Amino acid sequence: MKTELIAWNQLRNKAAAQLHPQFAQRVMRAARMSAEVAPSLLSYVSLSAATLVVCFSALTYVHNVSIAQDDMRQSSDWQQVLSVDEESSILQ
Amino acid sequence: MDKSPTTELVDLVRRAQRGEEAAQHDLIVSYQNRVAGFVYAMMNRSDAVEDISQQVFIKMVRAIHGLQAPAQFESWLFRLARNTCIDHLRRQKLRRIFLPFEAEHESVAEPAGALDTEELDALRHALGQLRPQDRALIALVQEGRSHSEIAETLKTSVAAVKARLHRAREHLRKHYNSDHEN
Numbered sequence: 001m002k003t004e005l006i007a008w009n010q011l012r013n014k015a016a017a018q019l020h021p022q023f024a025q026r027v028m029r030a031a032r033m034s035a036e037v038a039p040s041l042l043s044y045v046s047l048s049a050a051t052l053v054v055c056f057s058a059l060t061y062v063h064n065v066s067i068a069q070d071d072m073r074q075s076s077d078w079q080q081v082l083s084v085d086e087e088s089s090i091l092q
Numbered sequence: 093m094d095k096s097p098t099t100e101l102v103d104l105v106r107r108a109q110r111g112e113e114a115a116q117h118d119l120i121v122s123y124q125n126r127v128a129g130f131v132y133a134m135m136n137r138s139d140a141v142e143d144i145s146q147q148v149f150i151k152m153v154r155a156i157h158g159l160q161a162p163a164q165f166e167s168w169l170f171r172l173a174r175n176t177c178i179d180h181l182r183r184q185k186l187r188r189i190f191l192p193f194e195a196e197h198e199s200v201a202e203p204a205g206a207l208d209t210e211e212l213d214a215l216r217h218a219l220g221q222l223r224p225q226d227r228a229l230i231a232l233v234q235e236g237r238s239h240s241e242i243a244e245t246l247k248t249s250v251a252a253v254k255a256r257l258h259r260a261r262e263h264l265r266k267h268y269n270s271d272h273e274n
Binding site: 003004006008010011012014016018019020023024025026027031034035 | 120126138150153154214215234
């Protein structure tokens with residue numbers, strides 16, 4: 001039991017020895033910097049909104065393009081059907 | 093009239109909450125060694141102590157204005173320290189899944205320092221055998237936290253803390269003694 005207490009004291013001393021002599025000043029500096037760099041809630045929300053707009057625009061664009069392509073394909077198919085129909089009525 | 097240590101601490105915390113950098117600095121100086129000891133017991137690696145302790149105190153500086161009861165500062169600080177260490181250990185575990193080689197390097201046990209005593213080596217080995225939650229329990233007790241404070245920190249009952257602590261202590265003692273005797 002006594003050796004365990006000694007070991008805990010040694011552990012605490014070793015841990016304390018790992019800290020830089022100017023540890024507190026360093027932490028304050030880092031805290032100040034992280035406060036300057038850290039994005040605000042507003043910037044998070046703005047970024048999310050912008051991402052949403054970009055994704056929605058891209059989706060709409062892809063959707064419109066594929067609809068237009070389908071329309072063109074279908075109308076050319078109809079043109080073919082019509083021309084075949086016309087040819088057959090002329091022949092008759 | 094002299095101020096009691098508790099009143100002094102509450103004053104210091106209140107000043108820190110108002111954003112006084114000198115008070116925040118004094119709080120860090122007062123608690124840095126205890127937090128470092130706690131972090132070392134939790135992480136079991138001396139090379140992680142400074143980095144994680146720094147993160148704990150940065151969180152403290154950024155969140156102290158939201159502390160409702162300045163008298164509870166110590167329990168709050170050690171809760172921050174515990175959560176920071178547990179987060180690190182979880183991230184390490186995740187990295188072990190996605191980056192197995194890097195993880196292999198990280199999981200190599202720290203060799204015993206040339207100046208480390210037999211007692212310290214045995215304690216580190218024994219702590220290494222415990223689950224992080226149990227290490228946190230033991231380390232909180234070593235920091236002088238009461239059972240009710242620990243129960244509040246861990247959001248559990250005092251009876252559950254006592255039972256878990258009893259098991260964790262037995263486990264620690266078993267590993268400590270076996271290592272110390274070898």
